[in-house]
Amino acid sequence: MLLYNTRHGEKILFSEHYVNLLLVDGHQGLDIKKHEVLTFGQNRLCLQQKSVVHRKITPAKLFSSTNGNSPVKKVLVTGVAGIGKTILVQKMLFDFGGNRDNLAFDFIIHMTFRDLNLIDKPTNLQEMVLRKNRHLAKELDNILANEDKLLIILDGFDEFKHYRSCDVDVFVTEPDEDAEVVEVFGSLIQGELLPNASVMVTSRPAAINHIPVGCIDRFVLIAGFSLAEVQDFFSHYFQDSALADRMLAVVSENELMLTLCYIPAFCYIVCCLLKESKDLCRESPKTMTDIYMQYLVALLRSHTQTRAETFLQEQRPGAAQQLSDIVLKLGRLAFQKLMEHQTLFYSSDRDVAALEGCSLVSTFLDKTVTQEPGYTEEVYSFAHLTVQEFFAAVYCAVTDHPLPDTLRHTTNPAEGSTYGHLDLFNRFLSGILSERNANLLLRQVGLCCHKEKVETYRQRIIRELTILCESGGHILNHLHCLFEQQDPSLALAVQPKTLRVNVSDETLSQMDYNTIKYFLNLTKGKILELDLTGTGVSYEALRDIEPLLLRCENLWLGENNLNMEAVQVIADVLQGSESLTCLGLGWSNIGDEELLTLSSAIRIKRKLQELWMEGNRVSDTGLLSLSDLTPNPLKKVVAIWNDQTDSETFYNDDSITVNFTDDETWESWGEWVIKRCEVSSNEKLVMVLHKVCNVPVHCLEAQWAKAFYKELSNLIERRIECCTEDDMCKKLKKFEGILKL
Incomplete structure (x- = not known):
């Protein structure tokens, strides 16, 4: 098998070079998440620091019941692009075929959604299997009849062109019953078809909320490389231990680069950049766009040096276009397909055909061949989803194509249902339109950003950030776009009447916190509202942003699991803040001991007026610790859905609410x-x-x-x-x- 980090033409046996991936058993959220690559950050470190031994799952144990009662039949494996989902599937097939693992199955059927996309008429499960496995024609009935010993693996659900329509109401129950492909899949995953068979589906996070999750027995996250595996990757890539150590030291000094190296495919991109770039050690990249700009320049430089003869032939009159034209064509392909939610491109596509004969294309595009009855077709994809988004942003920045609406739901939220689809594209676009990267693109690639577009984009960021700060709309991706510009004057130009920062319902990484701090440190005065509800905020994160918390008037920290260390940070804020008047801690797992710590802090400053702590573990005893604080300074304490037994105790205190009431509070x-x-x-x-x-x-x-x-x-x-x-x-x-x- 040809791996990412091998020299040109070199093949390494799969069995000899496979880096173990950490599989973490658990539901990683079927709520919509932000751009998949950006869900990493410190989360990866936390997974390794917290009882990893109990959370590791070997491929052989994916279908083993942990409690011995309920069987595990349907498994959803999720992970960001480049993390190793397909590698995991190949590893399972490899081990099963060589009897190297004790998977409890007699037969495995493997299908990919990119192949299923080619079926455009009603079919049935038998035909779906036989399309690639005609040799099974005589045995397939027996295989399907023995369904309790059958595993069906479906790889790449996010690439399925019908992925938004899988919660079907029409089912088939027999393997030879014809229906649309999406109905056959829906019947299989929901247990109407082959109910006793085991099914494993792999997908990127952005698409998993479209899977009918009620029938999934186990959710598994592929968490990527550990630090030791990053070191191992560097050693194999550079093939010189001293050089590998030196390069890893460079990366370790850059939090952004180290964080992203936990994604295997991105680790390869960083290694390419380190190997080819002579500028990295002098000017370390500060943003995602910086990294990808240097990656592009490094690979173009490598291409022109190592393939000089081919390159010169391409420059002769009548041959392929200049490098800038080729980059532009790659950009057009990336942009058009990104807007259509496509990551796979077929050789029959006009934009793909325009790249024919250019050796540079193989530097950025991977090619596979699909075999269909009677013909074969080449299928292309960018080496990594983020590479496609970067090229799409380059194309948008340097052509006359109008800027996509970065926040359509500023005026109409109903139109903003992109599931974070364009988040990273917009961040790259912002970074490319910044002065330093626009200059680098012009010098190294010969592509020029339109000055009018640069100014239009800057004004748009200012305008939309102002609206979001005043309305309390979700702001995180705009803060990332601002961060990619690395221009303090932009943040200073945002002058909202009120400063609200809402980043709720996102699992924040260290990169996210850095962008929030970048913006708020450039603003002055009080922060009317900071909403960190459901963000997975930790003690370390709270301590890191403590100076910002001191400026908040309203602070929402609900739906986070706050331990005593985190509560102590909040207590320190209560003691030191001249601004904080409203604090929300609903469903944060605090009990009497934590509340006692908070009440002691409130007594010192006596500024807090409202405390919302619904859905916690607070008892009557805990509430009594607030009795001398109501109604001054605490005018309102909301404690419904807690552990009170004698709620009559608090009926005489109008400030404390332990049940729903029909008053102005609600x-x-x-x-x-x-x-x-x-x-x-x-x-x-x-x-x-x-x-x-x-x-x-x-x-x-x-x-x-x-x-x-x-x-x-x-x-x-x-x-x-x-x-x-x-x-x-x-x-x-x-x-x-x-x-x-």
Whole structure:
């Protein structure tokens, strides 16, 4: 098998060079996540520091039950592009074929979604298998009949062109029953077809929320390289231990580069850059765009040096275009397909055909051959998803193509349902349109960014950041775009009337925190609101951003698992802040001991006016620790869904709420939620609906609840009217139905 880090033409046996991947058993969120590559960062380090031994899963144990009761039949394996999902599949097939592993199956059927995409008419499971395995024609009935000993592996769900429509209502139950491909897959994964067979699906995170998750028995995350495996990769790549150590030392000094090296394919990109670039040691990249610009320049330089003879032939009159033209053609291919959600390109495609005969193409595009009955076709993809996004951004920056709307839901959230699809593209675009990278692109590649486009983009960032800061809309990707520019004057030009920073419902990495700090450190004065709800914030992260927390008036930290160390940081903020008046800690796993620490801190400064801590472990004893703090300074304490037993104790204290009431507390809460929903895209609206539609039935009789849910229902109805995605419409309609009951 030819690996990424081998020399040209060199092949290394698969069995001799396979870096073990850490598989972490657990649900990594079927809520929509931001761009897959950016979900890493410090999360990878945390996985290795916290009881990894109990979380490792060998491929042979993927279908083993942990409790001995419920069988594991349907497994979803997820991981970012380049992390090793297909390598894992190949490893399982390799070991099974050589009897090297004790997989408890008699037969494995392996299919890829990129092959299934070629089927454009009704088919059945038998035909789907036989397309690539005609030699099984006489045995397939026996194989399928022995389904309890059968494993079906389906690789690359995110590449399936019907991936948004898999929650089907039409099923087939027999292997020879014809239906659309998506219906056959839906029947298989939901257990209507071959219910006793084991099924493994691999996918990038961005697509997994389209899988009918109720039937999945085990969710597995491929977490990528460990630090030791990064070191091993460097050793194999540079084939000189002293040089490998020196290069790894360079990377270790750059947090951004080290973080991304946990992704195997990206580790290769960094190694290429280190090997070819003479500038890296003098000027370490600060942003993702910096890294990819240097990567592009390094590979172009390597191409012109190592293939000088071929390159000179290409420059003769009548031959292929200049390097800049080739980069432009690659960019056009990347851009057009990215906008169409495509990562695979066929040789029959016009944009692919335009690249024929250019040896430089193989530097950035991988080629495979698909065999169909009667013909073969070449299929191309960029070496890594992020490489496609980078080339797409280059094309957009240097051509007359209009800038895509970076935040369509600024004016209409219903149109913003991209599931983070263009997040990294927009960050690359911002970085390329920055002065330093635009100059580098012109010097090294001969491509010039349009000055009008540069200025238009800068004004757009300023305008949209201002709107988001004032409305409380989700702001994280815009902060990343600002960070990629590395121009403090842009941040200083953002002058909102109120400063709200909402990054909720995102698992934040260290890169995310760096961008948040970059922006807020360039602003002055109080932060009206910082929303870190459901971000996986840790003690280390809170301590890191403590100076920013001291400037907050409203701080939301709910839906994070806050241990005593994290609570101590919050207590330090309460003692030191002149600004903090409202603190939200709902569903954060705090109990009486943590509350006692917080109440002691509140007594010192006596500035906090509202404390929201619904859904925790606080008992009557814990609430009593607040008795001398209400109603001054604490005018409002919300403690519903806690461990109180004697709620009568607090009825005389109007400041403490332990049950739903029909008063202005919940009316204000409802208004706040509605405002958030109005500025959220459809996917984030669905997240909120999952939370707020879980209120006990008896509460719905309250006047505030009737008004709140009626307004929420009207909002959902408006969104459905403008929604263009069938899958999202289906989700919104489910909630519409719930609210009408």
